[in-house]
Amino acid sequence: MKILALETSCDETSAAVVKDGPSTSLGASTEILSNLVASQVEFHKKYGGIVPEIASRKHIEVINPIIKEALEKARINLKDLDAVAVTYGPGLVGSLLVGICAAKAIAYSLGIPIIGVNHLEGHIYANFIPKSSNNPIPQFPFVCLIVSGGHTLLVLVRDHGKFEVLGRTRDDAAGEAFDKVARFLRLGYPGGPIIDKLAKEGNPKAIPFTRPMLEQGYDFSFSGIKTAVVNLVTQHTKHETRDIVASFQQAVVDVLVEKAIRAAKKHKCKNIALAGGVSANSLLRKDLETKANMHKIKVHIPPKELCTDNAAMVGCAGYYHLKQKRVSDLKLPAVASLRIV
Numbered sequence: 001m002k003i004l005a006l007e008t009s010c011d012e013t014s015a016a017v018v019k020d021g022p023s024t025s026l027g028a029s030t031e032i033l034s035n036l037v038a039s040q041v042e043f044h045k046k047y048g049g050i051v052p053e054i055a056s057r058k059h060i061e062v063i064n065p066i067i068k069e070a071l072e073k074a075r076i077n078l079k080d081l082d083a084v085a086v087t088y089g090p091g092l093v094g095s096l097l098v099g100i101c102a103a104k105a106i107a108y109s110l111g112i113p114i115i116g117v118n119h120l121e122g123h124i125y126a127n128f129i130p131k132s133s134n135n136p137i138p139q140f141p142f143v144c145l146i147v148s149g150g151h152t153l154l155v156l157v158r159d160h161g162k163f164e165v166l167g168r169t170r171d172d173a174a175g176e177a178f179d180k181v182a183r184f185l186r187l188g189y190p191g192g193p194i195i196d197k198l199a200k201e202g203n204p205k206a207i208p209f210t211r212p213m214l215e216q217g218y219d220f221s222f223s224g225i226k227t228a229v230v231n232l233v234t235q236h237t238k239h240e241t242r243d244i245v246a247s248f249q250q251a252v253v254d255v256l257v258e259k260a261i262r263a264a265k266k267h268k269c270k271n272i273a274l275a276g277g278v279s280a281n282s283l284l285r286k287d288l289e290t291k292a293n294m295h296k297i298k299v300h301i302p303p304k305e306l307c308t309d310n311a312a313m314v315g316c317a318g319y320y321h322l323k324q325k326r327v328s329d330l331k332l333p334a335v336a337s338l339r340i341v
Contacts, residue, residue: 001019001020001082001083001319001322002017002018002019002033002074002076002080002081002082003017003018003019003081003082003083003084003085003115003315003318003319003322004016004017004067004070004071004081004083004084004085004103004106004315005017005018005084005085005086005117005311005312005314005315005318006063006067006084006085006086006087006099006102006103006311006314007086007087007099007119007122007309007310007311007313007314008059008063008087008091008095008096008098008099009087009089009090009091009092009095009096009099009119009309010050010055010091010092010095010149010150010309011039011040011041011043011044011050011055011058011095012037012038012039012040012308012309012310013037013038013040013058013059013062013063013066013098013099014035014036014037014038014066014309014310014311014312014314015034015036015063015066015067015069015070015311016032016033016034016035016036016070016310016311016312016314016315017032017033017034017070017071017073017074017076017315018030018031018032018033018129018312018315018316018318018319019031019033020319021129021130029128029129029130029137030128030129030315030316030319031129032129032312032315033073033074033075033076034069034070034071034073034074035070035305035306035310035311035312036066036069036070036073036311037305037308037309037310037311038058038062038066040054040055040058041189041190043058044189045188045189048183048189049179049183049189050092052092052094052095053094055092055094055095056092056094056095056097056098059095059098059099060098063098063099063102064102067102067106070311078106078110079110081106081110081112082112082113082322083107083112083113083114083115083318083322083327084103084106084107084112084113084114084115085103085114085115085117085314085315085317085318085319085321086099086100086102086103086114086115086116086117086314086332087099087117087118087119087122087314088100088116088117088118088328088332088333088334088335088338089118089119089334089335089336089337089338090118090119090120090150090151090335090336090337090338090339091119091150091334091336092336093334093336096334096335096336097334100116100332100333100334103332104330104332107330108330113322113327113328114327114328114329114330114332115318115321115322115326115327115328116328116332117314117317117318117321118317118338118340119309119314119338120146120151120153120155120340121163121317121340122313122314122316122317123146123148123275123276123313124144124146124155124157124163124273124275124317125313125314125316125317125320126275126302126306126307126310126312126313126316127144127273127274127275127300127301127302128316128317128320129302129306129312129313129316137300138157138271138273138298138300139270139271140157140158140159141156141157141158141159141267141269142156142157142264142269142270142271142272142273142300143155143156143157143166143260143263143264143267143269143271143272143273144157144272144273144274144275145256145259145260145272145273145274145275145279145288146275146276147173147174147175147256147274147275147276147277147278147279147284148173148174148175148276148277148278149173149175149176149178149179149190149192149277149278150173150175150176151168151169151173151276152168152169152173152174152175152220152222152256152276152278153165153166153167153168153169153220153340154166154167154168154218154259154260154263155340156263156267156269157273160320160324161320161321161324161326163340163341164341165339165340165341166218166263166267167217167218167219167220167259167263168219168220169219169220169221169222170219170220170221171221171222171223172221172222172223172226173222174220174222174252174256174278175192175276175277175278176222177222177223177225177226177252178190178191178192178195178249178252178278179191179192180226181195181226181229181245181248182194182195182245184229184230184233185229185233185241185244185245187241187245192277192278192280192281193280195245195248195249196249196280196281196282196283198241198242198245198246199242199245199246199249199250199283200246200282201242201246202240202241202242202243202244202245202246202247203243203246203247204246204247204249204250205247205250206239206243206244206246206247207232207239207243207244207247207248208247209225209228209229209247209248209250209251210224210225210228210251211251211254211255211258212224212225212251212255213255214254214255214258214259218259218262218263220255220256220259222252225248225251225252229244229248232244249281249283250283253281253283253284253287254287256284256288257284257287257288257291260272260288260292261288261291261292261295261297264292264295264297265295265297269297270296270297270298271297271298271299271300272288272292272297272298272299272300273299273300273301274288274299274300274301274302275302275307276307277307277308277309278307279301279302279307280304280307280308285301288301289301
């Protein structure tokens with residue numbers, strides 16, 4: 001079974017080919033034959049954030065060449081495909097439409113199924129691409145912490161296609177807070193990697209930022225801590241920038257880690273999966289693994305290239321959809337505010 005997958009939900013144009021992988025003790029898995037990502041960071045950097053109109057235009061320019069290259073790298077032709085998987089939400093509607101239209105054209109011309117995949121589900125399924133025998137796919141049920149520029153939520157994954165949202169952000173997503181703090185401090189864009197790097201030089205205990213909503217259920221709120229950084233700097237603080245970002249990052253990570261572990265213990269899960277662009281953050285990875293290990297909880301973290309938006313994760317989710325005969329039709333819409341449940 002070979003699936004072409006497309007991901008164009010935001011500012012990255014990605015195409016991948018996945019196929020049946022080796023069977024594991026936990027069931028079937030997928031194997032990546034190709035996974036290409038064309039980033040638009042350089043086009044949006046001067047604006048300090050993503051410009052939707054620019055994003056959709058760049059997707060149009062790149063989508064056909066990247067599909068061609070993904071097929072070539074996988075050493076297959078269009079006629080070898082069994083299905084096409086594509087992200088249909090959430091995301092920027094103009095960007096989503098580019099990928100969806102390409103997927104529909106291919107599915108229609110070849111007479112093969114089209115599979116609509118929720119972008120958030122795709123991030124979860126980045127953990128279902130086996131990395132090694134020592135780090136297998138997560139065992140059901142497990143808690144997944146999805147952290148990205150547009151989303152922050154805790155999901156209880158009971159089985160394939162069976163999700164329960166335990167908590168989500170009430171305002172800014174964690175990645176959004178990183179970008180806004182970096183922009184305010186004039187550090188550049190995207191803010192997450194910049195803050196992660198600079199924070200390693202700073203003191204995370206220099207400023208005692210409040211941990212927002214730490215003891216209040218599983219929802220998140222990061223706009224307050226972002227405002228706390230702004231207020232601190234506008235008061236002509238003598239703190240060094242590296243200490244400010246280190247303290248800010250530590251506060252955000254503390255909340256994410258504490259709530260993920262608490263949710264896993266509450267629902268008696270022996271596994272926590274990390275997903276989304278912010279899961280590439282080195283402090284989040286380290287602290288989650290360290291503290292989860294204290295509770296004998298195994299942490300699953302995708303390789304960094306599968307943390308950010310990519311089509312391989314969409315193809316993996318599409319593979320499990322196809323195995324359960326859950327396919328879409330050519331009326332598949334773009335749903336900008338699509339939820340996972």
